[in-house]
Amino acid sequence: PRSCQLLRKENLAVPASYLLVGLLQGFGGPFVNVYPLDLNATEAQQTTLSGLRDLPASLKLAFGFLSDNFPLLGYRRKSYMFLGWSVSSFSILALLLFSDLRLEANNLQQPSIPFLSFTLLMSGIGYWFADVMADSLVAEKAKLEPEGTRGHLQSTCYACRFFGLMIAAPCSTIIYSKYGPQAVAWIMAILPMSTLPLVYSLWEPHNLEIKSVRDQCDEIFQTVCSRSVWQPMGFVYLYNILQVGNAAWREYLRSVLGFTANQLNTLLIVAYVLLYIGVLAYKYYFISWSWRTVYVSTTLLNGFFSALQVLLIQGMTFGLSPFLFALGDDAFSDFIGGIQFLPTTIMMVHLCPTGSEGASYAMFTTVSNAAGTLSTAISTMMLGIWDVSKETMIAGDLTGLMKLTILSTVIQTSAVVFTFLLPTSKDELLALGSDSSKSKIGGYIFLGLTFFSIAYALFVGVFNIIAPGWAGESRM
Numbered sequence: 303p304r305s306c307q308l309l310r311k312e313n314l315a316v317p318a319s320y321l322l323v324g325l326l327q328g329f330g331g332p333f334v335n336v337y338p339l340d341l342n343a344t345e346a347q348q349t350t351l352s353g354l355r356d357l358p359a360s361l362k363l364a365f366g367f368l369s370d371n372f373p374l375l376g377y378r379r380k381s382y383m384f385l386g387w388s389v390s391s392f393s394i395l396a397l398l399l400f401s402d403l404r405l406e407a408n409n410l411q412q413p414s415i416p417f418l419s420f421t422l423l424m425s426g427i428g429y430w431f432a433d434v435m436a437d438s439l440v441a442e443k444a445k446l447e448p449e450g451t452r453g454h455l456q457s458t459c460y461a462c463r464f465f466g467l468m469i470a471a472p473c474s475t476i477i478y479s480k481y482g483p484q485a486v487a488w489i490m491a492i493l494p495m496s497t498l499p500l501v502y503s504l505w506e507p508h509n510l511e512i513k514s515v516r517d518q519c520d521e522i523f524q525t526v527c528s529r530s531v532w533q534p535m536g537f538v539y540l541y542n543i544l545q546v547g548n549a550a551w552r553e554y555l556r557s558v559l560g561f562t563a564n565q566l567n568t569l570l571i572v573a574y575v576l577l578y579i580g581v582l583a584y585k586y587y588f589i590s591w592s593w594r595t596v597y598v599s600t601t602l603l604n605g606f607f608s609a610l611q612v613l614l615i616q617g618m619t620f621g622l623s624p625f626l627f628a629l630g631d632d633a634f635s636d637f638i639g640g641i642q643f644l645p646t647t648i649m650m651v652h653l654c655p656t657g658s659e660g661a662s663y664a665m666f667t668t669v670s671n672a673a674g675t676l677s678t679a680i681s682t683m684m685l686g687i688w689d690v691s692k693e694t695m696i697a698g699d700l701t702g703l704m705k706l707t708i709l710s711t712v713i714q715t716s717a718v719v720f721t722f723l724l725p726t727s728k729d730e731l732l733a734l735g736s737d738s739s740k741s742k743i744g745g746y747i748f749l750g751l752t753f754f755s756i757a758y759a760l761f762v763g764v765f766n767i768i769a770p771g772w773a774g775e776s777r778m
Contacts, residue, residue, distance in 0.1 A: 303446045305505075306455060312505035316443075317462045318497050319383065319436040324463035326390070326429050328470025328574065329490050330355055332567040334422065337483045338415070339556060339563075340405055344692075347415050348552060350682065354423045358430040359671040360755070365434040366664030371515050380506045383435035387494040387501065390428030394491035397421040403484040429494065434664055439506070441654065441663050456651065457585070464578040471574045475567035522665060527745035530734035531653050535669055537723035538646060539751060541597070542673035544717040548611070548710045549681040550690035550703055558695050559624045569629060573636035580640020592726035593645045598718055600638045605715035607634050611707045615700050646670065652731055669748075672755040679758060681710070 304310060308317045334355060338348050365382075374381035397403070397418065402411035413421075436459070444455050477485050513521075525531055555561040555569075588596055610627075613619065619627040650670075654662040687709070688702030695703060725731040 305443050306447055308455065308458060311503055313443075315380075315383065315497065315500040315504040316436050316439050317459055318500050319387075319432055320459040321462040321466045322387070322493060322497050323429055323433050323436075324466025324468075325470045325493055326425075326490060327355075328467045329474040329486055329493075330422075330425075331467075331471055331570050331574070332474040332478055333483060333486050333490070335552075335570055336478065336563045336566055337403075338418070340483075341412060341415065341418070343415055347419075351415075351419060351422065352678075354419055355426040357423065357675055358427040359433075360668060360675050361427075362430065362434050362437075362664040362671065363661070363668040365431050366438065366661045367515070367518065369435060369438065370518060370661055371512060373509075373512065376509045377506050378510065378512075379435040379439050380501065380504050383432045383504070384498060384501045386428045386430075386432030386435065387497050388428070390425045390432070391491050391494040393421045393424035393428060394487055396424075398484065398487050398491060403482065403487055405482050425490070432494075437663055437667075438661075444651075456647070460581070460647070464574075464581060467574050468578055471567075471571040475564065475571060478567070479564055518661060522661060523745055523749070524740070525653075525662060526665075526748045527740040527742055529741065529744070530731060532741065532744040532748045533723050533734060534649055534653070534725055534731065535666060535748065537720055538649075538666075538670050539673045539748075539755075540720045540723075541717045542670055543677050543680075543755070544713055545674070546677050546681045546684065546710050546713050548703075548707050549685050550695075550706060551611070553690075553692055554615075554695055554700075554703055555628060557692050558700070559628075561625065561628075565625055569632050572629060572633040576633045576637035577640040577643075580637040581643055582640075583637075584641045584644045588641055589644070593649065594721050594724050594726045596645055597642065597721050597724060600641050601715060601718045601721075604635055604638045605711055607638070608707075608711040608714060611711070612704060615704050615707065648728070649725075649731060652728055669752050672752050676755040676758055684709070 305313065307313060334352050338351050343351065369378050369382045374385070397413060401413035401417065402409055403413065440455050440459055447455060474486055474489075477489070526535075552566070555566065561569075584596070614624060614627050650663060650666040653666060684706060688705050689699070690702040690706055725734060
């Protein structure tokens with residue numbers, strides 16, 4: 303069908319939006335990874351700035367409901383996609399116009415941490431809003447795919463996103479090193495504008511009949527009450543929330559090991575490449591494995607690589623330079639994450655009820671993203687357990703860092719105990735769906751935990767910006 307041919311002019315905005323999200327993540331990753339350090343941000347502020355770009359991803363459900371129930375200019379997706387990319391562009395333009403991003407001594411017009419946080423948050427809201435519109439369009443078009451090519455649209459769009467991520471990250475590093483953060487920010491402002499003509503040409507049915515908010519809320523609630531939904535999505539939530547990172551690790555690499563901006567960005571670039579390779583590895587090899595086997599094996603392997611951080615802290619790198627040792631440790635963790643990505647995505651697609659694919663998929667990704675955001679907030683809170691401040695680590699006391707590394711590794715690996723909740727395959731997932739029993743309690747718990755995660759992550763993120771050091775970490 304013409305609507306499934308992504309390279310036609312009237313459909314190009316869809317893969318272009320996925321590609322653009324990848325490009326913005328690629329250019330924004332090194333920018334957010336290094337620029338706050340040049341502004342002398344605290345560990346908490348660094349962690350929060352990294353999370354703020356993707357924090358709006360936790361609001362996908364709200365974006366989906368807004369577009370489903372309140373069409374803009376008669377369109378449910380097209381107008382909001384145009385608006386989203388415009389907001390993303392103008393947010394970065396505001397950062398450029400109202401501050402000076404040049405790395406010069408005595409630059410009194412450098413952006414404050416709150417202002418930088420606000421512009422990055424608004425930019426994230428814009429591109430995630432546009433991304434939800436693209437997801438909804440793909441969900442609608444996927445119903446028209448021939449049986450033999452089901453899943454082609456989704457895999458093609460995600461391939462565009464990861465390709466953009468791989469291309470943009472090294473380009474961002476080179477541009478940042480040679481021309482500074484200002485040049486990177488200009489690219490991040492211009493790229494969304496370049497997509498607007500394609501969005502204008504996007505074909506979408508006009509003035510369709512809209513479900514009432516009450517009806518759609520009832521449909522979503524009935525969906526989450528089903529065991530075929532709350533059990534596997536319960537696993538996704540618990541698993542993601544336990545993937546807490548070591549929030550002091552980046553400061554250790556820079557302040558103690560003396561990693562340069564280029565080295566920190568290289569770690570990020572290699573991670574992006576291996577993330578994509580991990581996705582391809584699952585698609586062409588691990589796809590024959592059961593979902594449960596994939597998660598058990600990759601979780602244990604991730605625990606092994608995380609434990610290697612302890613050896614780096616102790617200086618036991620087996621003859622390798624600290625940079626190469628850290629490169630293997632950090633990058634392979636992302637390779638493992640890439641292997642885990644497609645099973646979750648495939649499962650979410652199979653959970654979507656007929657007729658409500660867009661809102662349902664947004665809900666499931668919201669659960670996953672909200673848990674990940676809460677995990678980041680927890681990692682920031684854990685900075686206050688032991689003294690891992692910049693001053694303490696520079697003074698040579700790495701005891702707190704060692705304990706925090708061990709604790710975060712144990713918590714991450716403990717997620718393996720919940721894999722019994724995960725179906726082994728699509729067939730077992732469908733078998734759960736054949737069970738007509740529903741649990742309203744399970745539905746309420748599912749939605750309650752989701753919205754609590756979002757609220758708590760927002761609370762911690764805001765306080766890390768307006769009251770740095772409130773959790774006990776470094777204020778300097």
